[in-house]
Amino acid sequence: MRLTPLTVRLLVRLVAAEGEAVPVRQLRRDVWGLADEPRHLDQRNRNEVQKRVLELRRALAPGQDSAGASILRTEQLVTVQGPETAYRLVLRPEELDSARFTAIVSHALLAPPATAAHRLAEALSMVRGRPLAEVNGEGFAVPLVSRLMGLQESARRELVNAQVALGRPELALPVAERIAYDHPEDAEAARSLDGLRAQLRARHGAELLRHRVPMPDQRTDVVLLRGDLFDQEDCNLVVGFSDTFDTETAEDLVISRESVQSQLVDRLFAGRRRQLDDKLRTGLRGMKVVGTESVRSKPLGRRVRYPLGTTVAVPIDGRRVFAIAYSQLGNDLVARSSDRDLRLGLENLWASVAVHGLFKPVAIPLIGSGLARVTNLDRGQLVALIVDSFIEACHRHPALTPELRVVIRPQELAQTDLASVEQRFQELVLGLRATD
Structure with missing residues (x-):
């Protein structure tokens, strides 16, 4: 779906909340960069949020207003200043790539080598660039980005170990090369890469071609x-x-x-x-x-x-x-x-x-x-x-x-x-x- 830039930021902000409800005031600060105003003066800003929410609901469930509202719910939070409108993104793990990635990696890290290699390769194939790149550097995105990056790193290193355990160092090599490239100061990654290359050279033995x-x-x-x-x-x-x-x-x-x-x-x-x-x-x-x-x-x-x-x-x-x-x-x-x-x-x-x-x-x-x-x-x-x-x-x-x-x-x-x-x-x- 083609969304306006502000609507994309709204979507990513709700994804970063990981299922929690986000108050309208918080959305205005994080998505629009607006400072808080007295309640009797901020109706126009509230209307802007509602407009983007409506656009997002239509994108999530085209032609099904009620379905869109059930995916992006409107809630009321009780605060010391009184009730406040909030929005919560409700998705099953299979409907959100970051949630699916997390579930696959978490399962694979406890699995035996053959299963782990298959599932980790599946999970890593989902990764394209840095997580939540649309809001890179925003404070609200840091926890989720950090966790996903950590899972990605664990998945890559465990995939190397699984492929080696299965006797397939040639499949482990490109993953190890990527780890060493991303972490040039990591001595352990460099040793792992050198070991794989030596193992592959030894496998060739007397082979010249x-x-x-x-x-x-x-x-x-x-x-x-x-x-x-x-x-x-x-x-x-x-x-x-x-x-x-x-x-x-x-x-x-x-x-x-x-x-x-x-x-x-x-x-x-x-x-x-x-x-x-x-x-x-x-x-x-x-x-x-x-x-x-x-x-x-x-x-x-x-x-x-x-x-x-x-x-x-x-x-x-x-x-x-x-x-x-x-x-x-x-x-x-x-x-x-x-x-x-x-x-x-x-x-x-x-x-x-x-x-x-x-x-x-x-x-x-x-x-x-x-x-x-x-x-x-x-x-x-x-x-x-x-x-x-x-x-x-x-x-x-x-x-x-x-x-x-x-x-x-x-x-x-x-x-x-x-x-x-x-x-x-x-x-x-x-x-x-x-x-x-």
Whole structure:
């Protein structure tokens, strides 16, 4: 409702009385700023009060004069100077936001954490600016403003405690930031904020980046992680191979002992290379063969070549190791690859994950950065290529995986610029919003 300024002041004055009757003389002093006059001279001022009361009653109950009068009642107070007219605002708690706010907060401060968090968030959502801002600084408003501000402060601090108790420091953080902003000298608020930030940093652990794939009908995260691929024990793993799927590491002649393939043999197959070879042979049965080298041309290692992009899902302990061929092992035993070969391999990898991945998280190393020699891309560009191909695959395969983890070794991190990946996600989110 649009009310005249004086009528707004009258309403706020009656609200500040918190259900008590306010004499006309008091209203004239507080709302109009008029000094008391002898009773036989103040009739005109009384008429002004009555005029505003009538306007307020019509606003409170449009077209219902009797209802408006029952909400804003006229009463007679007995004073030493005789009877005096007074007005009382009669509202149920649910009809007055400050009363509802008080009731919700009072109940929530005694409730267990889950209930408290829900009710306190509801109460704080009602707050817009300072209470009774229309009469800021007026003496009659000070008690109510002070009480509401105190309740608001208690609600914010208890909401922080409740969210922490529920293990949701990320929801407590913006509330704690607001408290610290409003109370820059409050050492306890500063300590609470520092503690929440430290807790959230610790939660990330080795995570370097985490983003939700910006697709409205999927919940898939992309995570960049500092660590060891083979420590991801809850994941399917991706391991790069050459087109011959060699695993021989003797004397570092065919496959380097430092390679991911060699670690795969040692970490997941306890050094039993032939067990891995048997699983690879089983997976390669029926796969297209593009050629077979002679013993003379390739005296060491395997001689059957498969197309680049060939992917074998190797089962082990209830998960899969996806062996992906994205490099060509020359007869000189040097692996060579390119960004085009890597992209082809990734496209085939995601198709295989969609069929054989059991909808588990997938962990992939920074393939292409090591002995496969994808030299035309730096490490940051390799990460971006992996992420881009994965996001494209999410459009083709709706139930691909709940999470992709790109695992970067600590010694590679300093040479890996992740800005391009962050920029890519920003572009994708902006593009999705534009489409919406």
